[in-house]
Amino acid sequence: MKHRKQFVLALALGTLASLGWAQPAPYPNKPIRIVIGFAPGGAADYVARAMSESFSKALGQTVLIDNKPGNGSSIAADIVAKAAPDGYTLLIASPSAISVNPALNPKLTYKPSDLLPVGKMTTSPLVLAVNPSSSIRTVPDLIAAAKKDPGKLNYSTSGNGSAPHLGAALFSLLTNTEMTHVPYRGGSFAITSVMAGETQLTFGTSPSVLPQANAGKLRAIAVSTRERSPLVPDMPGMREAGLPEYNLEFWYGMFAPVGTPPAIVKTIHDAVRTAMQQPSVKAALEREGTEVSLSGSPEQFASFLVEDGKFWVNLVKTANVKVD
Numbered sequence: 001m002k003h004r005k006q007f008v009l010a011l012a013l014g015t016l017a018s019l020g021w022a023q024p025a026p027y028p029n030k031p032i033r034i035v036i037g038f039a040p041g042g043a044a045d046y047v048a049r050a051m052s053e054s055f056s057k058a059l060g061q062t063v064l065i066d067n068k069p070g071n072g073s074s075i076a077a078d079i080v081a082k083a084a085p086d087g088y089t090l091l092i093a094s095p096s097a098i099s100v101n102p103a104l105n106p107k108l109t110y111k112p113s114d115l116l117p118v119g120k121m122t123t124s125p126l127v128l129a130v131n132p133s134s135s136i137r138t139v140p141d142l143i144a145a146a147k148k149d150p151g152k153l154n155y156s157t158s159g160n161g162s163a164p165h166l167g168a169a170l171f172s173l174l175t176n177t178e179m180t181h182v183p184y185r186g187g188s189f190a191i192t193s194v195m196a197g198e199t200q201l202t203f204g205t206s207p208s209v210l211p212q213a214n215a216g217k218l219r220a221i222a223v224s225t226r227e228r229s230p231l232v233p234d235m236p237g238m239r240e241a242g243l244p245e246y247n248l249e250f251w252y253g254m255f256a257p258v259g260t261p262p263a264i265v266k267t268i269h270d271a272v273r274t275a276m277q278q279p280s281v282k283a284a285l286e287r288e289g290t291e292v293s294l295s296g297s298p299e300q301f302a303s304f305l306v307e308d309g310k311f312w313v314n315l316v317k318t319a320n321v322k323v324d
Helices: 002-022 043-059 071-081 095-104 139-148 163-175 187-195 206-214 262-276 279-287 298-318
Strands: 032-036 063-067 089-093 115-130 154-157 180-183 201-205 219-223 249-257
Touching (some): 032 043, 032 071, 043 063, 043 206, 071 095, 071 115, 095 249, 095 298, 115 163, 115 206, 115 298, 139 219, 163 180, 180 187, 249 298, 262 298
Antiparallel strands (some): 115 201, 115 249
């Protein structure tokens, strides 16, 4: 009997030990992939790379940036929406993937509800820019040129449904002008097209436009916010430029596949906050016209998205934006 009890006890302890060994290691225990819906050199890519080292240190794991451009960032959003909800595949997205694309295309292969809000990261204005050899130097110049030859001016964007696309659509709506949309697979390509004279203007993201404007390869004529932006203090806002009804800024945030455990979502959110608050990260983003803007919690970011989404969906409908 004694030996039998010892055998049963040993068996029980062995079972408990094996169960203990079967428990998953604490998150994170392997590299983390951040998917970006635009090509290298654009704003989303810049934000990701500016914070990736600090984000990696906060989590204690390698962070890999994976650019998957196309369809206004829908390809990247679909990849993350279908990934395992374990915190190892994340998305940095703008209103394009979360609000605009679903409003433009009801046949998307993902739904916004497939993506779980983790944390807001940045906000910034768009920058209206033209080729430096252009005769367009001000917003009134642009309006006059667009009215003179409806549809002749081509504007480049980082894709259908992108913030630059919506920025130009709002401009046309408020000025009663017609311009032709030329979408590219990323902000860097859209900017290059203006510099090469293939298109005449862009409402580009600050990190895409400002380095080229500072180098004299683009002429930046206004920011998309109503007033001057402290991020780009030497450039007029739309009120000063003669279009006081115009006001537009956009954001980037982190998302995970729906079903990701709340504890992991909180870990990622806290690591995002830690990374974005580093002075070196803030300074790098501010140099490119982007401001760190953090949510207090995943729930706060989710609430922000509800209200923000109304603005973008209304703009799509009011401006009659179509997929080109």
